[in-house]
Amino acid sequence: MxxxxxxxxxxxxxxxxxxxxxxxxxxxxxxxxxxxxxxxxxxxxxxxxxxxxxxxxxxxxxxxxxxxxxxxxxxxxxxxxxxxxxxxxxxxxxxxxxxxxxxxxxxxxxxxxxxxxxxxxxxxxxxxxxxxxxxxxxALYLPVETRVLRRLAHLARVYADGAGTPALINLTQEDLASMAGTTRATANKVLRELEDQGVVRLSRGAVTVLDPAWLATRAR
Known part of the structure; x- marks a missing residue:
């Protein structure tokens, strides 16, 4: 410990x-x-x-x-x-x-x-x-899309269970947008694009990260 x-x-x-x-x-x-x-x-x-x-x-x-x-x-x-x-x-x-x-x-x-x-x-x-x-x-120099990716990558690490199963992040898109310093609409747009690429799966009040390695690389 x-x-x-x-x-x-x-x-x-x-x-x-x-x-x-x-x-x-x-x-x-x-x-x-x-x-x-x-x-x-x-x-x-x-x-x-x-x-x-x-x-x-x-x-x-x-x-x-x-x-x-x-x-x-x-x-x-x-x-x-x-x-x-x-x-x-x-x-x-x-x-x-x-x-x-x-x-x-x-x-x-x-x-x-x-x-x-x-x-x-x-x-x-x-x-x-x-x-x-x-x-x-x-906040001053990174594009908003990158900020959303970074917050999502951080959350994937926090919610990881250590067993390699997809991280289920029980958090609203409004909370994610607040962490990234943007609007819910912008955060939703980024999440929808990630879902189309198979990186995340969206559900009511939650985001499941399916490819944390890809997300971590893109969030750098």
Whole structure:
């Protein structure tokens, strides 16, 4: 389980085990709200099972879907840095989900015993900066069709079951369009073209990815 978290790879095996051991397991049922946008940020979550959707409120008061998180992903790192941290998004479980949580007090105890754990924070912040920079570059310079393909390729990885069966993405086209920063009509056009090519199969409220390798190549 430890190796499922890329941001912990900078720690030694002992440090990783201590980090995981210090965490508190949490369970969420489908549709449970893990946190609301604006809530106090009291801990970081390491996702061990299930999938969670990240949504924010736009300046016009609409709800925008940013991404879907799955096993190996993390959220809430800023809560470890400041006692005044606030949640920047609403996180909702779209399936039954499990996480490991670590709060500031638990992290401080770890840092006293293993000062190298400080690298976790540095790595987390660096990863967050890279993600934000990549999102800005995509929004400014990539064609909308490529953005839709990238979001779909990411979702195919998140929803993969590891057995090689087609990934069934239980997500509306409106959510996919929101993730890609486009309209539902444009996302639907791209999906219909992919369906004609045999890459995906569309159904009500879901997309099944039949050829994830082709999709991953085209999404680069």
């Amino acid at each position: 430890v190796m499922e978290f890329p941001l912990l790879e900078g720690l030694s095996p002992v440090e990783r085990r201590e980090f995981i051991a210090a965490c508190t397991p949490r369970r969420f049922r489908r549709r449970d709200i893990v946190c609301h946008e604006g809530d106090p940020g009291d801990c970081v979550h390491l996702i061990t099972g299930g999938r969670l959707v990240v949504r924010v409120t736009t300046p016009l008061g609409h709800t925008a879907t940013l991404t879907i998180l799955g096993p190996g992903d993390m959220f809430g790192e800023q809560a470890l840095l400041s006692p005044d941290a606030r949640r920047t998004a609403t996180i909702v479980a779209v399936t039954d989900a499990t996480t490991l949580t670590l709060n500031r007090s638990q992290l401080e105890r770890l840092r006293l015993q293993h000062p190298q754990v400080e690298r976790f924070l540095t790595t987390s912040l660096a990863a967050q900066v890279r993600r934000l920079s990549a999102s800005v570059l995509e």
